Amino acid sequence: MTSTPTVPSGRVIAPRAMAGLRRVVGLPGAGVTIAFLVLCVALAFASDYFLTVGNLTVVLRQSVWVAIMGIGMTFVIGMGEIDLSVGAILGISGLAAAIWIQSGVNIYLAVVAALLLGAVIGACNGLLVTILHLPSFVATLGAMSVLRGIIMVITGGVPVYGLRYPEFQFIGQGFIGPFPFPVVILAAVFAVFAYVLYRTPFGRHVLSIGSNAHAARLAGISLTAVRVTVFMISGLLCAIAGVILASRSEAATADAGQGMELDVIAATIIGGTVMTGGKAVLYGTVVGAMLMTTIRNGLNLLGVSPLWQQVVIGAFIIISVAGSMLASRRADGDA
Amino acid sequence: MPSTPSMPVVEMTGIGKSFGGVPVLRNVDLRLDSGTVVGLLGANGAGKSTLIKILSGVYSADSGTISVDGQHLGSASVTEAQRLGIRTVHQELSLVPSLRVYENVYLHAELTKGRRTPFAPLDRETMIRESRHVLRDVLGIEVDVRATVEDLPIATRQLVEIARAVHERAKVLVLDEPTTSLEAREKAQLFQVVRDLRNQGVAVIFISHHLDEVTDLCDRTIVLRDGAVVVDAPTAELSARDMVTAMTGRLVDHQYPKKQVQLGEPVLAVDGLTREPVYRDVSFVLRRGEILGVVGLAGSGKTELIRGLAGSLPAASGSVTRNGSAVRLGSIRQARRLSLIYLPSDRKVAGIFPEHSVAWNTTISALQRIMGRFGLSPARELSTVNAAIDEYGMKVSGPDQVISRLSGGNQQKVMLARSLLGNADVLLLEDPTRGIDVAAKNDVYELITSLVEAGKSVVLVSSEETEVLGMCDQILVMREGRVRANLAAGDTSLPQIRLIAMSSEGDDE
Ligand SMILES: Nc1ncnc2c1ncn2[C@@H]1O[C@H](COP(=O)(O)OP(=O)(O)OP(=O)(O)O)[C@@H](O)[C@H]1O
Ligand SMILES: [Mg+2]
Numbered sequence: 001m002t003s004t005p006t007v008p009s010g011r012v013i014a015p016r017a018m019a020g021l022r023r024v025v026g027l028p029g030a031g032v033t034i035a036f037l038v039l040c041v042a043l044a045f046a047s048d049y050f051l052t053v054g055n056l057t058v059v060l061r062q063s064v065w066v067a068i069m070g071i072g073m074t075f076v077i078g079m080g081e082i083d084l085s086v087g088a089i090l091g092i093s094g095l096a097a098a099i100w101i102q103s104g105v106n107i108y109l110a111v112v113a114a115l116l117l118g119a120v121i122g123a124c125n126g127l128l129v130t131i132l133h134l135p136s137f138v139a140t141l142g143a144m145s146v147l148r149g150i151i152m153v154i155t156g157g158v159p160v161y162g163l164r165y166p167e168f169q170f171i172g173q174g175f176i177g178p179f180p181f182p183v184v185i186l187a188a189v190f191a192v193f194a195y196v197l198y199r200t201p202f203g204r205h206v207l208s209i210g211s212n213a214h215a216a217r218l219a220g221i222s223l224t225a226v227r228v229t230v231f232m233i234s235g236l237l238c239a240i241a242g243v244i245l246a247s248r249s250e251a252a253t254a255d256a257g258q259g260m261e262l263d264v265i266a267a268t269i270i271g272g273t274v275m276t277g278g279k280a281v282l283y284g285t286v287v288g289a290m291l292m293t294t295i296r297n298g299l300n301l302l303g304v305s306p307l308w309q310q311v312v313i314g315a316f317i318i319i320s321v322a323g324s325m326l327a328s329r330r331a332d333g334d335a
Numbered sequence: 336m337p338s339t340p341s342m343p344v345v346e347m348t349g350i351g352k353s354f355g356g357v358p359v360l361r362n363v364d365l366r367l368d369s370g371t372v373v374g375l376l377g378a379n380g381a382g383k384s385t386l387i388k389i390l391s392g393v394y395s396a397d398s399g400t401i402s403v404d405g406q407h408l409g410s411a412s413v414t415e416a417q418r419l420g421i422r423t424v425h426q427e428l429s430l431v432p433s434l435r436v437y438e439n440v441y442l443h444a445e446l447t448k449g450r451r452t453p454f455a456p457l458d459r460e461t462m463i464r465e466s467r468h469v470l471r472d473v474l475g476i477e478v479d480v481r482a483t484v485e486d487l488p489i490a491t492r493q494l495v496e497i498a499r500a501v502h503e504r505a506k507v508l509v510l511d512e513p514t515t516s517l518e519a520r521e522k523a524q525l526f527q528v529v530r531d532l533r534n535q536g537v538a539v540i541f542i543s544h545h546l547d548e549v550t551d552l553c554d555r556t557i558v559l560r561d562g563a564v565v566v567d568a569p570t571a572e573l574s575a576r577d578m579v580t581a582m583t584g585r586l587v588d589h590q591y592p593k594k595q596v597q598l599g600e601p602v603l604a605v606d607g608l609t610r611e612p613v614y615r616d617v618s619f620v621l622r623r624g625e626i627l628g629v630v631g632l633a634g635s636g637k638t639e640l641i642r643g644l645a646g647s648l649p650a651a652s653g654s655v656t657r658n659g660s661a662v663r664l665g666s667i668r669q670a671r672r673l674s675l676i677y678l679p680s681d682r683k684v685a686g687i688f689p690e691h692s693v694a695w696n697t698t699i700s701a702l703q704r705i706m707g708r709f710g711l712s713p714a715r716e717l718s719t720v721n722a723a724i725d726e727y728g729m730k731v732s733g734p735d736q737v738i739s740r741l742s743g744g745n746q747q748k749v750m751l752a753r754s755l756l757g758n759a760d761v762l763l764l765e766d767p768t769r770g771i772d773v774a775a776k777n778d779v780y781e782l783i784t785s786l787v788e789a790g791k792s793v794v795l796v797s798s799e800e801t802e803v804l805g806m807c808d809q810i811l812v813m814r815e816g817r818v819r820a821n822l823a824a825g826d827t828s829l830p831q832i833r834l835i836a837m838s839s840e841g842d843d844e
Pocket of ligand 1: 354355359377378379380381382383384385386426730731739740741742743744745770772
């Protein structure tokens with residue numbers, strides 16, 4: 001560590017400004033936010049269409065699923081666990097809502113039942129982890145496979161079409177004032193769970209378990225209750241995303257949510273939540289989700305082929321996580 | 336006895352180090368001659384561990400130079416320091432918990448059959464034999480070297496750590512608070528090892544908060560205060576009082592502030608508490624305002640007993656009466672609901688949440704205290720924690736400092752603050768002053784005294800018999816899982832306790 005940091009040209013930057021900058025860059029979630037802003041500016045220059053209201057709304061809307069599920073994932077990873085079944089829960093709860101609605105169940109009832117289904121599946125994941133002591137990677141990998149199988153058995157691969165009921169369409173397509181309803185849902189979910197994570201004992205218990213489970217137990221925290229609840233929250237949020245997706249596409253397809261678990265995990269980690277648990281950055285996850293959608297959107301606007309998009313997105317994930325980890329290590333002062 | 340060699344083994348000159356702009360070491364000089372033991376003293380946060388971490392290559396100094404045997408030691412590299420013959424036992428234990436004892440002893444020094452390459456077949460037999468030799472014949476403890484480290488009590492782990500540092504011939508041995516959880520006998524054994532090494536020409540740095548240990552063992556004593564050397568003199572020329580004054584900058588009388596408190600009704604009575612094979616048939620009555628001490632050698636069952644009361648190692652049989660009604664202490668949460676609060680001695684593994692702040696770590700088990708109208712209230716948290724920082728004299732940059740950045744003793748103060756915040760009625764304290772400096776220790780004792788004056792009761796398990804003698808009303812002496820004597824503190828003495836704790840099996844059966 002030098003007391004007067006210099007830029008390559010040898011010019012001395014005022015140490016205080018440098019320290020302030022370092023502090024900002026070291027804040028949790030700063031890395032992803034900066035990356036997101038830089039990307040937006042770059043795309044605004046590269047494409048005239050990017051900064052239009054229409055396009056930004058599209059980006060925001062397409063981020064909603066990953067963002068909502070990512071909020072659940074932030075709790076799960078913050079607790080030191082992982083949930084690989086999120087995409088499958090999204091699929092099965094959307095499908096359940098679709099089937100129940102088509103078979104004449106009251107639409108609101110069907111939606112509530114689908115949400116409950118997601119929460120119950122999540123709780124089952126939690127029980128596998130706590131009662132049977134399965135590693136969550138294994139438990140939720142198994143759950144993912146089982147759920148995907150059930151979806152195929154029920155649908156035979158044929159989508160459930162024709163969910164054209166105004167009340168149901170509203171969930172994924174409606175507006176409240178100028179805001180798309182899914183974005184309003186995301187905002188509400190974010191507000192509630194930011195409160196839960198940062199302002200309630202429960203939130204602290206979640207992160208304590210992720211930080212040092214043994215110490216958490218000795219501090220009197222019930223590991224079982226907290227773990228089951230967190231998996232249940234994750235399941236519930238996946239179901240919300242599933243219903244929004246079914247409403248938006250007016251259908252439930254067998255492959256809905258397939259592969260989405262990786263996007264969700266990536267958004268969470270890019271956002272600054274620590275993979276091994278203990279630290280969680282909720283808004284970072286939402287920005288991470290928007291960042292990933294924006295990259296895709298931008299590459300589409302620039303006419304990059306979908307095959308190359310994969311490569312670019314992967315590289316972006318690596319670079320942005322490495323960058324933010326480097327920044328926070330620097331800020332810690334033990335480089 | 337120490338000779339007078341001409342060239343120092345280690346020469347550190349003008350060492351300076353800051354963390355985040357805060358100076359922790361200022362212009363420190365340290366000279367080590369072969370065949371001498373140097374004691375390093377200082378209050379919590381004085382910079383002792385930081386200094387030896389710089390020597391061991393964990394941190395790099397901001398300024399100053401280090402040379403070992405005339406060779407310049409460049410930027411921080413543990414490998415390089417080890418190559419130059421520096422072996423370190425760090426304050427926070429650094430064993431790999433999931434590996435076996437002998438694997439830990441030989442970690443990164445594995446013996447192989449044939450040439451020593453990373454992919455050569457391991458020579459298990461020799462490693463097992465040699466580590467058993469070091470542990471049993473040199474350090475004098477019986478331990479199954481094939482046992483997994485995480486299953487061992489902390490005192491044994493500390494000895495394994497020491498074995499790792501001494502099994503290979505080192506030139507410089509650095510011991511950062513190696514005695515914090517050792518019993519008298521193990522301490523004596525360790526000191527013998529250190530003296531033998533010294534006589535063979537090894538240079539030793541010994542850090543401790545126990546002045547008697549330093550007086551006993553060290554040829555020279557260096558005292559650090561706020562990161563600067565304030566005393567560097569032959570130990571024989573220093574009195575304990577000089578040392579304390581140098582450390583704290585003021586006069587501190589080390590006395591146990593024991594006050595006679597009127598004992599009230601029984602708050603906790605256990606009868607025939609048993610969990611085979613660790614504790615057997617334990618009975619006692621704890622009254623309001625009483626401090627009950629439990630002593631015994633490592634493996635006597637005292638730590639298991641207190642964990643039994645805390646609910647983390649529940650008894651299989653026996654009865655527990657709390658305030659007159661029969662209860663079960665089957666889990667941590669059950670015990671906590673009965674206001675039995677436990678402070679574990681192993682703060683790194685069982686205590687701290689390393690990536691979180693001092694505030695978080697202090698309040699985590701008493702969050703209901705900082706609830707405001709909109710959930711957890713940052714303002715209340717701040718005032719609660721600031722009060723604790725003052726009360727315990729924690730040396731921190733503020734409530735939001737990350738706890739893993741604190742010195743060991745200051746982390747211990749946070750642990751104490753946490754357990755006392757949790758509305759305890761009966762406190763179960765395991766080595767509460769572990770790693771706490773002389774001045775702060777007195778404060779802790781005073782705090783415990785004020786708690787019992789306020790009608791709380793305490794069970795105190797400690798590896799320091801004098802602490803138990805000085806603070807307790809009733810003392811249980813354990814050996815081989817049983818209570819061998821239940822003594823009134825006024826009627827007993829250190830020799831008597833030691834005799835009961837150590838006398839061999841069969842004497843009284
Ligand atoms: N990695 C770090 N980052 C920031 N500050 C640190 C770090 N390590 C130590 N410090 C600070 O440096 C000071 C000296 O710490 P150090 O661990 O050397 O003290 P010590 O003398 O060993 O105390 P103790 O007796 O409690 O072990 C403390 O105030 C501590 O908060
Ligand atoms: Mg230290």
